[in-house]
Each structure stands twice: as C-alpha cells, then as structure tokens.
Amino acid sequence: xxxxxxxxxxxxxxxxxxxxxxxxxxxxxxxxxxxxxxxxxxxxxxxxxxxxxxxxxxxxxxxxxxxxxxxxxxxxxxxxxxxxxxxxxxxxxxxxxxxxxxxxxxxxxxxxxxxxxxxxxxxxxxxxxxxxxxxxxxxxxxxxxxxxxxxxxxxxxxxxxxxxxxxxxxxxxxxxxxxxxxxxxxxxxxxxxxxxxxxxxxxxxxxxxxxxxxxxxxxxxxxxxx
Numbered sequence: 001x002x003x004x005x006x007x008x009x010x011x012x013x014x015x016x017x018x019x020x021x022x023x024x025x026x027x028x029x030x031x032x033x034x035x036x037x038x039x040x041x042x043x044x045x046x047x048x049x050x051x052x053x054x055x056x057x058x059x060x061x062x063x064x065x066x067x068x069x070x071x072x073x074x075x076x077x078x079x080x081x082x083x084x085x086x087x088x089x090x091x092x093x094x095x096x097x098x099x100x101x102x103x104x105x106x107x108x109x110x111x112x113x114x115x116x117x118x119x120x121x122x123x124x125x126x127x128x129x130x131x132x133x134x135x136x137x138x139x140x141x142x143x144x145x146x147x148x149x150x151x152x153x154x155x156x157x158x159x160x161x162x163x164x165x166x167x168x169x170x171x172x173x174x175x176x177x178x179x180x181x182x183x184x185x186x187x188x189x190x191x192x193x194x195x196x197x198x199x200x201x202x203x204x205x206x207x208x209x210x211x212x213x214x215x216x217x218x219x220x221x222x223x224x225x226x
Contacts, residue, residue, distance in 0.1 A: 058127075061125065065121070097129035102137055106162075136214070140217065
C-alpha cells in the first residue's frame, strides 16, 4: 500500500486501519495502545508492519535457503562429525534470514538437525530476511511462566520444566497450576544455546522491531517420564 503521496499522518493511519480491517473481515484491530506507546508515530509504524505481515507471501525456510544458494544435506547421508559441522552452518544460515533457535540444549546434534531437515524447515512462515528488525524465533522446549500466562494458550511445558526452569520457577508453576505434574529436574545434556546467534537489538524508535515466536516442544534422547 503506497501512502507516499498522503501528507497527513492521521489520514495515513486511517487508511492503514481500513486496509487491515478489510483483511480481517471488518473486525476491530485493537481497543487502545498502552499509554507509553500511544502516539501517532508509533501507531503508524505498528500498522505498517501489521499490513506488511498480512500481505506478505509465506514461504518455507527450506525454499528460502535454497533460493539463497545454501545446500541442506540429508542427515542420513552424514556421519556425526560432518553433521555437527553442517548443523553449525545451518543455524548461522537461518540467522542470516532472520530465523533464530531457542532452547535446543536437550537435543543432540542429530536430533536437532533431523528435526529441522524433516519438519521445521518445511513449515511455511512470513519471513523478512531483508529487515534486520524482524526475527522469527523457534523455541524448542516451551515457555516460561510469564509468557504462558500472557499468551493464554495451551502450551506443552514439560521440556521447559524438566531442563530449563529454575527451582524457583518450578515452584511458581506448581502454585499457578496445582494440577500440573512436574517432571523431575534434569541438567541439559548439551551446551549449544550459548553459541547460537540471537536476534540483534532493534534499531530505530519504538515499534520498529517485530518478533514472531513459535513454540515447538521437541523431546530429546532422554525418555519422557510417564
């Protein structure tokens, strides 16, 4: 949507709202913005990003990487040494197109590479590799308590509680969800996350950055408790 010829900001905001509401069947976009973000500049940036997201064509990371000339080898054709090197390259190639992995330390190199190759990289997503302020984050263990409550959704937190939650947070989970059976706490068997790329700080004023989080709790080689 080209608004370069519209000098009035209020009119630009109204046009953006209308376009987004059309895409959402006329439903209201939001009731109000938080006081600290309640400004015309912030709202315009927010609406532009929402519209960019809604009107972009989804693509699989596998296709995007192939289009960029990156070859993704079949894990069945790799020995352990070669696979570890390929996984390192793949994680950094994903970061170069705005995709970042979180909480992978409960997975072996082969488990993580196999999951990415056979599953995750074939999921369509809205990606903006040309926008350094956009990050598509794949969480492979589950969410902390605050994010679970804020999201209001149903999220598998077994692996998060088992491997990543602190003793204090496990107690908070138990109080918040008294019917939840907490798995015994175990140390993660691998130490990969600290070397994984993380999203860079957003540059520009508030409302410039976008973060899209998907949660894919994946079990590792240690069997789940029943």
